[in-house]
Amino acid sequence: MSDPERLVKSRQRVADHGEVFTPRWLVDDMLDLVKAETERIDSRFLEPACGSGNFLVPILERKLAAVEAKYGRSDFERRHYALFGLMCVYGIELLADNAAECRENLAGTFARYLDVSAVDVWSKAAAGVLAANIVQGDALAMTDASGEPITFPEWGYLGKGKYQRRDFHFENLTQRASVQGTLFDAFEEHEIFTPVRSYPVMSVAEIAGGAA
Numbered sequence: 001m002s003d004p005e006r007l008v009k010s011r012q013r014v015a016d017h018g019e020v021f022t023p024r025w026l027v028d029d030m031l032d033l034v035k036a037e038t039e040r041i042d043s044r045f046l047e048p049a050c051g052s053g054n055f056l057v058p059i060l061e062r063k064l065a066a067v068e069a070k071y072g073r074s075d076f077e078r079r080h081y082a083l084f085g086l087m088c089v090y091g092i093e094l095l096a097d098n099a100a101e102c103r104e105n106l107a108g109t110f111a112r113y114l115d116v117s118a119v120d121v122w123s124k125a126a127a128g129v130l131a132a133n134i135v136q137g138d139a140l141a142m143t144d145a146s147g148e149p150i151t152f153p154e155w156g157y158l159g160k161g162k163y164q165r166r167d168f169h170f171e172n173l174t175q176r177a178s179v180q181g182t183l184f185d186a187f188e189e190h191e192i193f194t195p196v197r198s199y200p201v202m203s204v205a206e207i208a209g210g211a212a
């Protein structure tokens, strides 16, 4: 949301959608409960009712602080790992305006860190990532705004400026946790969960150009 202290947009929206935003101090306290995970660049966070990103933005900020600490001396690594940090942040939001604000807020945080404008290739790549990672949809029905099953990309950074992407149904991803500790543990993950789409290895320019 544009004003981080504005915790309610309207009484109607609270009644219709339970839309009350979490204040920053509470978000920080909650994230501190999983501090080590929030400070890992490659830990994946999904907020299934993400609003305008009151949790996701601070998570990204923590990841970017970790990028700076680890890769701050190399501009190449710093930029690529910053994009990878963004790739590990996911959200679902029912309302279109909130979903758009969430993407904007994450994109702004990323662009300020890299000190790039909105037309820079890095901002365009971030926009491509956010278009896939922040879904307007219903987290309970697991469907997007068109009624189709929600899919999320699983991004990987391969090094040397190359990324991989495989898309999975959200429903499959939620089942991964339930398999852990069962007989299915004996199977390789790819034997149970197959991606709905796999992409060729991509550069930042390719992600920015819409290859993703």
Ligand SMILES: C[S@@+](CC[C@H](N)C(=O)[O-])C[C@H]1O[C@@H](n2cnc3c(N)ncnc32)[C@H](O)[C@@H]1O
Residues within 6 Å of the ligand: 017, 018, 019, 020, 021, 022, 047, 048, 049, 050, 051, 052, 053, 054, 055, 092, 093, 094, 095, 098, 137, 138, 139, 140, 141
């Ligand atoms: C209590 S607010 C929390 C927003 C944000 N997580 C925060 O803490 O600031 C709940 C949000 O979930 C959204 N929402 C309600 N039902 C939803 C559903 N079934 N799937 C996804 N989002 C939903 C609302 O539009 C609202 O933005």
